[in-house]
Amino acid sequence: ANDLERMKKERNEFLASISHELSTPLTYLIGYLKVAMRPDLTEEERNHYLLIIAEESNRMKDLMKNLMDLAKMDELTFLVSKSDFSAQKFAEDIYRLVQPSFVLKNVHLDLIANKDFQIYADPVRLEQVVLNLLDNALKYSNENTTVTFRISKEQNRTVITVADEGIGIPEEQIDMIFEKLFRVEKSRSRTFGGSGLGLAIVKELVEAHGGSIEVKSELGKGSKFTIRM
Numbered sequence: 001a002n003d004l005e006r007m008k009k010e011r012n013e014f015l016a017s018i019s020h021e022l023s024t025p026l027t028y029l030i031g032y033l034k035v036a037m038r039p040d041l042t043e044e045e046r047n048h049y050l051l052i053i054a055e056e057s058n059r060m061k062d063l064m065k066n067l068m069d070l071a072k073m074d075e076l077t078f079l080v081s082k083s084d085f086s087a088q089k090f091a092e093d094i095y096r097l098v099q100p101s102f103v104l105k106n107v108h109l110d111l112i113a114n115k116d117f118q119i120y121a122d123p124v125r126l127e128q129v130v131l132n133l134l135d136n137a138l139k140y141s142n143e144n145t146t147v148t149f150r151i152s153k154e155q156n157r158t159v160i161t162v163a164d165e166g167i168g169i170p171e172e173q174i175d176m177i178f179e180k181l182f183r184v185e186k187s188r189s190r191t192f193g194g195s196g197l198g199l200a201i202v203k204e205l206v207e208a209h210g211g212s213i214e215v216k217s218e219l220g221k222g223s224k225f226t227i228r229m
Contacts, residue, residue, distance in 0.1 A: 022060070024135050025056060027135075028100075029056055031100050032049050032052055032056070033053060052097070080122035080208045080209055081122050082120055082121055082122050082209075083121075085118065085121075085123050086117075086119075087113060087117050087119050087151050087153070088115075088151075094127060094134070095109065095111045098134050098138075101138060105138060107141045108144075108145070109146075109149065110147070110149065111149050111150075113150070115152070115153070125209070128201070128202075128205060129227065130160060132202050133225050134149060134162055136199070137164035137166065138164075140167045141164050141166040142165075142167075145165040145166065147165075158227075160227040161224060161225065161226045161227070162225050163223070163225075164223055164224075165222040166222050168220050168221055169219065169223055174215060178200055178213075179200060210229060213226065213228075
């Protein structure tokens with residue numbers, strides 16, 4: 001009976017994980033579709049957005065395959081497949097993907113990736129991590145504020161930071177935000193959405209890379225997430 005209860009709990013958590021991980025790319029796809037449908041676009045601009053939609057659809061297909069691979073495992077742990085890739089291109093691709101959503105909310109996204117270097121990581125998993133952090137930063141930011149996305153190399157380690165000027169996290173809750181199903185501002189969950197799994201998934205993916213993630217936050221002034229791997 002205990003094993004069945006554990007399996008039921010893990011199944012429910014996994015289904016919630018799938019729902020959460022698909023919601024972010026779906027949001028961007030819908031946003032690009034709305035932009036591509038605007039009548040004032042030139043044919044060249046429309047083709048540009050349709051190409052992005054095709055690329056992101058393929059990324060979603062890969063993400064779905066990865067999530068289904070998890071379903072076949074006895075333990076719900078993440079596997080990573082590392083390779084070398086350009087930090088600057090990685091950051092610019094993500095910036096290009098999320099920028100329209102920031103524009104729609106009138107939040108400025110500042111990308112700082114001045115020096116190129118090679119990252120040794122799983123590009124699909126690392127993209128999941130950064131998209132989750134940027135999605136949260138946008139979700140909890142007000143208009144006319146800035147979110148900063150920085151990627152750099154420090155002492156042979158890749159350092160990625162996402163900092164916002166949003167609502168912040170109460171000090172007593174900072175240690176709990178990486179727990180599954182924990183959500184800051186629970187009473188406002190309908191407004192902000194989310195299943196409370198995003199940061200738990202981020203932490204697991206970062207640790208699967210042998211890295212670490214830390215957060216500094218001040219209520220009413222914003223949050224800063226730093227990944228080192």
